Every structure is written in C-alpha cells, then in structure tokens.
Amino acid sequence: xxxxxxxxxxxxxxxxxxxxxxxxxxxxxxxxxxxxxxxxxxxxxxxxxxxxxxxxxxxxxxxxxxxxxxxxxxxxxxxxxxxxxxxxxxxxxxxxxxxxxxxxxxxxxxxxxxxxxxxxxxxxxxxxxxxxxxxxxxxxxxxxxxxxxxxxxxxxx
Amino acid sequence: xxxxxxxxxxxxxxxxxxxxxxxxxxxxxxxxxxxxxxxxxxxxxxxxxxxxxxxxxxxxxxxxxxxxxxxxxxxxxxxxxxxxxxxxxxxxxxxxxxxxxxxxxxxxxxxxxxxxxxxxxxxxxxxxxxxxxxxxxxxxxxxxxxxxxxxxxxxxxxxxxxxxxxxxxxxxxxxxxxxxxxxxxxxxxxxxxxxxxxxxxxxxxxxxxxxxxxxxxxxxxxxxxxxxxxxxxxxxxxxxxxxxxxxxxxxxxxxxxxx
Numbered sequence: 285x286x287x288x289x290x291x292x293x294x295x296x297x298x299x300x301x302x303x304x305x306x307x308x309x310x311x312x313x314x315x316x317x318x319x320x321x322x323x324x325x326x327x328x329x330x331x332x333x334x335x336x337x338x339x340x341x342x343x344x345x346x347x348x349x350x351x352x353x354x355x356x357x358x359x360x361x362x363x364x365x366x367x368x369x370x371x372x373x374x375x376x377x378x379x380x381x382x383x384x385x386x387x388x389x390x391x392x393x394x395x396x397x398x399x400x401x402x403x404x405x406x407x408x409x410x411x412x413x414x415x416x417x418x419x420x421x422x423x424x425x426x427x428x429x430x431x432x433x434x435x436x437x438x439x440x441x
Numbered sequence: 442x443x444x445x446x447x448x449x450x451x452x453x454x455x456x457x458x459x460x461x462x463x464x465x466x467x468x469x470x471x472x473x474x475x476x477x478x479x480x481x482x483x484x485x486x487x488x489x490x491x492x493x494x495x496x497x498x499x500x501x502x503x504x505x506x507x508x509x510x511x512x513x514x515x516x517x518x519x520x521x522x523x524x525x526x527x528x529x530x531x532x533x534x535x536x537x538x539x540x541x542x543x544x545x546x547x548x549x550x551x552x553x554x555x556x557x558x559x560x561x562x563x564x565x566x567x568x569x570x571x572x573x574x575x576x577x578x579x580x581x582x583x584x585x586x587x588x589x590x591x592x593x594x595x596x597x598x599x600x601x602x603x604x605x606x607x608x609x610x611x612x613x614x615x616x617x618x619x620x621x622x623x624x625x626x627x628x629x630x631x632x633x634x635x636x637x638x639x640x641x642x643x644x645x646x647x648x649x650x651x652x653x654x655x656x657x658x659x660x661x662x663x664x665x666x667x668x669x670x671x672x673x674x675x676x677x678x679x680x681x682x683x684x685x686x687x688x689x690x691x692x693x694x695x696x697x698x699x700x
Contacts, residue, residue, distance in 0.1 A: 298493040302597025305604035314635040
C-alpha cells in the first residue's frame with residue numbers, strides 16, 4: 285500500500301511539473317502575459333507613417349526604456365496612425381511639448397519610439413496626446429529623394 | 442527472376458498485413474480506454490513508468506540542448522550584431538521542433554523499447570494467453586493503460602524539455618556570454634505567439650506520444666514469442682519510432698508553419 289501511494293505522489297508531482305512547464309512556456313516565453321494590461325499611464329501620438337513599429341515596441345527616452353507601445357490604429361478622419369503608449373508610472377515628468385520620433389535600432393533592427401523632452405513647465409498626464417511627432421524614415425523614400433536631388437543638382441550645372 | 446518478384450510480393454503483402462494488425466490493435470486499445478475509468482490505478486502506474494521515470498533523462502537532455510543552442514546561436518547571431526535575438530532563437534527552436542521531437546526520440550528509446558520488451562516477454566512466457574484463459578482481455582488489461590499513459594506523459598515531458606532548455610539557453614547566453622537579460626526575455630515574448638508556437642508544439646508532442654506508444658505496443662504484441670523475436674521487436678520499435686517521428690514532424694511542420 286505504501287509503495288503504490290508513493291507512485292501516486294510521484295505521478296502527481298510529475299503532472300504538476302508538466303503543467304508548470306506549460307504555464308512557464310505560455311506566460312514567460314510566449315506573448316500570452318502581454319495580453320494583461322500593464323500599469324502606468326497612457327499617452328497617444330499621431331504619426332503620418334509608423335513604418336514597421338509594432339505593439340510592444342519599446343518607448344525610450346535618452347536611450348532608456350520607459351514604456352511600451354500598447355496599440356496602433358488607423359484614424360480614417362486624418363489618415364494618420366494613432367499610437368497608444370503605456371509609460372511606466374515612475375516617469376511622470378514628461379513636459380507637454382515633448383517630441384516623439386520613430387527611430388530604428390541599428391541598420392536592420394526593430395523600430396522604437398524615442399521621446400525628446402521639451403522645456404514646458406507642465407507635464408503630460410494620463411490620456412494626453414504628444415503633439416509633436418516625426419514619422420518613421422522609409423528607406424525607399426529617402427533614396428528616391430536623394431536621387432531626385434542629385435538629378436536636379438546635375439541639371440543646374 | 443520470378444523468385445525475386447515473388448519475394449517482393451511477399452514482402453509487400455506481409456507489410457500490408459502487419460499494418461492491418463497494427464490498426465486492429467489500435468482499435469481494440471481505443472475500445473478498451475473507457476474501462477480504465479474503473480481502474481485508474483493501472484493508468485497511474487503507466488504514467489509513472491513512462492512519464493516519471495523518463496523525467497530525469499528528458500530534463501537533463503533539455504538543459505544541455507538549450508545550453509548548446511545558446512552557445513551556437515550566440516556565435517552566429519553576434520556576427521550580425523543581433524545577439525539580443527538569442528532568446529527568440531533558442532525558444533522558437535525548442536518549442537516548435539526540438540522539444541517535441543527530441544523528447545519523442547528519448548521516450549521511444551527509454552520507455553518505448555521497455556514497453557515492447559515487456560509485452561513481448563509476456564507473450565513469449567504465455568502470460569497474455571494466461572490472462573485470456575482467465576477471461577481477462579489482455580488488450581484491455583495490459584495494453585490500453587500503457588497506451589493512454591504514453592499519450593498523457595509525452596506532452597508534459599516535451600513541455601518540461603522546452604522549459605528547461607529555455608532556462609539552459611538563458612544560463613549560457615545571459616549568464617556566461619553577457620546577452621542582456623531583458624532583451625533575452627522581451628524579444629522572446631514579442632516574437633513567440635501562444636497559439637502559433639506553443640499550442641502547435643503541444644499538438645506535435647500529442648501526435649508523437651500517440652505514434653510512439655502505438656508502435657512500441659504493437660511491436661511487442663506482434664513479436665515472435667522467442668528471445669530472438671523479442672530482441673528484434675525491441676530494435677524495430679526504436680527504429681520505426683524514430684523514422685515515424687521525424688517523418689511526421691516534417692509533415693506537421695509543413696501543415697502548421699507552411700504558409
């Protein structure tokens with residue numbers, strides 16, 4: 285009887301470990317935990333072009349990550365992209381004239397939002413909108429602009 | 442010439458007959474499953490034998506596979522200045538492929554061969570006939586619990602393998618090679634999808650558990666009841682399981698991640 289009881293206990297431990305491993309894979313390895321809304325306050329910003337920015341991309345200031353992109357949607361009225369950013373609660377002193385840029389980490393890296401603080405005395409709060417934005421750089425556009433400007437320069441000569 | 446053709450025909454018919462017996466046995470085992478609710482202890486013993494006793498080898502293998510992935514992945518990725526993606530690489534390879542496949546191969550070697558030898562010896566020593574003499578259906582009493590036990594144990598073992606492997610990759614990448622801890626986890630979470638990657642990995646290991654246990658039990662049940670026959674059946678279990686797992690893995694991968 286004691287032996288079969290031991291078997292039962294070990295099987296129970298085994299199954300529990302298996303489910304713990306599955307839970308670990310679901311919550312820690314995959315994006316299931318991201319579905320739960322984080323803490324912090326929400327800012328929004330309008331961009332003409334968000335490039336390949338994605339939900340959960342980092343929002344950083346001076347190179348330090350202070351939040352994440354929570355939502356990206358398209359506004360049909362203005363034909364702009366509206367990006368919602370969840371900023372960690374301890375970073376609550378962003379001036380109202382803060383500038384939001386979409387940068388690329390490295391040549392082929394992920395895109396992220398970089399904030400440049402302004403000089404205003406008022407701070408952004410929950411639900412506020414960042415007014416000044418700069419769109420993502422699209423490589424093809426830059427190259428075509430470069431080619432056009434080179435062609436024009438050649439014509440003047 | 443005619444003899445060669447006759448041999449080919451004989452081999453073909455023997456293979457077909459063997460496949461047919463395997464499916465008949467599968468059907469009998471599936472019919473025997475509901476009766477297990479009356480005797481859960483039989484199932485418990487098989488989960489213990491196939492699952493609990495395989496845990497050590499699966500966990501240790503997972504740890505080392507994850508650590509090797511961390512080393513090799515870092516070597517390649519750092520050449521592209523992309524060592525932050527190490528977590529994605531380690532986790533995706535483990536969850537999608539290596540976890541289910543290597544676990545299935547390990548279980549086939551450790552538990553599958555033992556199942557075949559056990560059933561084959563029961564047959565050789567006429568224990569199965571003895572059960573039948575006592576009006577106990579040997580398929581229902583002996584084979585069904587083993588089948589369900591393997592089916593239950595495999596996905597749990599594969600999940601342990603993947604989880605430990607991710608930790609092994611983390612230990613090498615973050616602990617020894619200096620990849621950023623946050624980047625390892627956040628990149629992983631950003632790129633791996635629960636439905637796409639984790640669930641498909643679990644489905645794979647369920648299929649492998651089904652196939653590996655089925656092959657092991659069939660080879661044992663169908664073994665020639667001699668020492669040599671049991672030994673050959675045990676070899677066949679490992680070979681056929683490995684081939685079936687790797688072949689099915691290709692098909693499943695093409696179906697799941699093909700687009």
